[in-house]
Amino acid sequence: xxxxxxxxxxxxxxxxxxxxxxxxxxxxxxxxxxxxxxxxxxxxxxxxxxxxxxxxxxxxxxxxxxxxxxxxxxxxxxxxxxxxxxxxxxxxxxxxxxxxxxxxxxxxxxx
Amino acid sequence: xxxxxxxxxxxxxxxxxxxxxxxxxxxxxxxxxxxxxxxxxxxxxxxxxxxxxxxxxxxxxxxxxxxxxxxxxxxxxxxxxxxxxxxxxxxxxxxxxxxxxxxxxxxxxxxx
Numbered sequence: 512x513x514x515x516x517x518x519x520x521x522x523x524x525x526x527x528x529x530x531x532x533x534x535x536x537x538x539x540x541x542x543x544x545x546x547x548x549x550x551x552x553x554x555x556x557x558x559x560x561x562x563x564x565x566x567x568x569x570x571x572x573x574x575x576x577x578x579x580x581x582x583x584x585x586x587x588x589x590x591x592x593x594x595x596x597x598x599x600x601x602x603x604x605x606x607x608x609x610x611x612x613x614x615x616x617x618x619x620x621x622x
Numbered sequence: 623x624x625x626x627x628x629x630x631x632x633x634x635x636x637x638x639x640x641x642x643x644x645x646x647x648x649x650x651x652x653x654x655x656x657x658x659x660x661x662x663x664x665x666x667x668x669x670x671x672x673x674x675x676x677x678x679x680x681x682x683x684x685x686x687x688x689x690x691x692x693x694x695x696x697x698x699x700x701x702x703x704x705x706x707x708x709x710x711x712x713x714x715x716x717x718x719x720x721x722x723x724x725x726x727x728x729x730x731x732x733x734x
Contacts, residue, residue: 544722552710552727
């Protein structure tokens with residue numbers, strides 16, 4: 512079983528819809544990242560959070576440490592939001608603080 | 623402009639040849655990382671370095687080597703010992719391991 516599980520694996524939406532991508536993890540963490548990867552391959556960091564909620568534009572990320580769960584929401588989705596969204600956690604055990612990644616959620620937003 | 627550069631974007635090699643992938647950053651970050659991405663799998667850590675002249679193996683270091691002689695540079699060599707080298711390779715850096723990582727554009731390596 513992967514330490515980081517994302518759902519759904521694939522998501523297709525119509526422009527304007529509210530999108531939710533989920534991430535569950537099985538280890539103790541010090542922080543969680545949400546990343547965006549466009550078809551060209553480059554990755555952009557969207558959020559890093561260790562508690563509560565963060566908002567940037569139409570994107571909202573929440574985390575519940577007790578439930579080991581995080582969600583990424585996109586409001587008023589747009590075709591340019593089409594990308595792979597990746598959840599990654601920093602394991603709080605050990606001293607190397609490396610990231611463990613989920614397999615990603617492929618989001619397609621149709622006009 | 624600050625950022626991370628990787629070159630080349632596409633690289634083709636014959637089996638049995640070593641190949642070195644470049645990663646340079648001008649963000650003054652101490653920590654640098656190499657990841658490998660394969661279809662249907664999450665990114666996997668190959669090597670990371672928290673400071674100049676120091677680096678540690680990640681989860682899939684076999685068949686790879688790195689050096690960190692300068693703060694700005696963290697080249698990755700894919701050796702002939704790597705059994706399945708064809709993949710997308712991403713370099714990243716961060717101020718330190720506790721902070722968010724900034725990713726380069728990646729190098730797609732094809733070995734035939």
